[in-house]
Amino acid sequence: MRKVVLLLFISLQSLIFAQSAEKSIILLDADTNLPIEDVTVYIIKTKQTLLSNVEGKVTFTLSGTSNIQATHSSYVSVTVRSTALLKTDNIIYLKNNTKDLDEIIITKQHPQKILKSIVDNSIKKLTVPARLKVYSREFFKLNGTYSYYNDGLLNFQLYGKDKNFKSNILVEQNRSMGLINEEISGDVLGYNLNNIMENYYNFKYLNPILEPKAKKEYDFLIKVYTANKNYYAITASPLENSKGLLDDFTIIYDPTKKLIVEINSAISPMTLARNKDKKSIGSRNVYKSFFKTIYRIDSENYYLVSSKEEIGFERVDKNNKTTDIEVRNYFVTTNFSNQNYTYKESEVFKDKTLFNKKDVVLTDYWNVSGLTATEEELEIINKIE
Structure with a gap:
């Protein structure tokens, strides 16, 4: 019985671990293909805020699913579902809306x-x-x-x-x-x-x-x-x-x-x-x-x-x-x-x-800081x- 409980516990822990994966998003300009700095990325489920660095990158760990908002004063806002982030590094293109005179x-x-x-x-x-x-x-x-x-x-x-x-x-x-x-x-x-x-x-x-x-x-x-x-x-x-x-x-x-x-x-x-x-x-x-x-x-x-x-x-x-x-x-x-x-x-x-x-x-807090180095x-x- 103990073996069954132990195996069940290990399986459950493995499932939780598998569901909590580290993801990265790279925000790029749709026209120039250049990285966009200072994009505010908001994880709705956890209410966590992240900011893209000069490489346009944010990194986070998410358990389960959530909508993710990307906003910037010079770009059209985008909302994506976390289930659409199939890779470790996921590229999202934003459309610039300040190019006109x-x-x-x-x-x-x-x-x-x-x-x-x-x-x-x-x-x-x-x-x-x-x-x-x-x-x-x-x-x-x-x-x-x-x-x-x-x-x-x-x-x-x-x-x-x-x-x-x-x-x-x-x-x-x-x-x-x-x-x-x-x-x-x-x-x-x-x-x-x-x-x-x-x-x-x-x-x-x-x-x-x-x-x-x-x-x-x-x-x-x-x-x-x-x-x-x-x-x-x-x-x-x-x-x-x-x-x-x-x-x-x-x-x-x-x-x-x-x-x-x-x-x-x-x-x-x-x-x-x-x-x-x-x-x-x-x-x-x-x-x-x-x-x-x-x-x-x-x-x-x-x-x-x-x-x-x-x-x-x-x-x-x-x-x-x-x-x-x-x-x-x-x-x-x-x-x-x-x-x-x-x-x-x-x-x-x-x-x-x-x-x-x-x-x-106490932890490697800098890796989940909201600002990826x-x-x-x-x-x-x-x-x-």
Whole structure:
């Protein structure tokens, strides 16, 4: 009898294992056959969110069957059934709907005023309280060589409302690799975790173009593509006579719901070209800066899906020496819930970064993180390790 039960147990375990298979999807442009980065892939059954990497790839494990949604602001959304994913690597082609010439929308109100109202409405509509399970990843390059890496799986409990958002953080797992030069402090290592969610939920990164003086520094336009009128785009580009190191902004939003779905900003090549280097000790001469956030709108909830930031600068040191520093950060919300979690105050993470936190590795969480590492990134991580 025991043998029969044991065989039945083994057979059942084998069946479950067989049904839980790792799958990969590669998102390609239907016209160019090129990979599409930053496609949000949503597994409806598990409510897991994934983001395609620069190779257009996402990887996940699924038990049973589910519909899978692939969305991108520049492409027609696609929903596929998991049973259609017959291979280990499955290619899905997306149709670009922003190839046509964009139309400029003429409005009675100044585009900046329209943007302000969209920001205010977006802040009000964000789902709070909420719990975001987030995968965070950071690459650090010192004088042209990757020398430090960390990643972690974090829970953000969001509370508060309307420009007074707060968050508590519980770190589930984390790891760090490599050594940092003694002259490099943790302050340059990208994210300040203590206020990062508050900044994203208050759209703080749009402040430079929301100030009154921005009308004199930026050219604002509202655009729409003829093949994709589900989204409008507000662009803000520095004027030729503007001063300082200013960014080019593109804010994509739903004109019906008046909610922001994507923010892109990058340092303007024009302002970078005419910017004079600072020479005082401790100054930072920025030569690269990029920022992108994506928000998800579904029937009931509105929340942050991902963020990506890159910055490169030369720091002026003593004796006419400089230190070249580059930081690349990723944030992906792998799971969202509007249910609070319970925790002790002593468990709340209060440091700014994961830089000094002791490693806690319970599983290979980075392989089910929602952001698949590219071959180049894996090579960097293995080299640092």
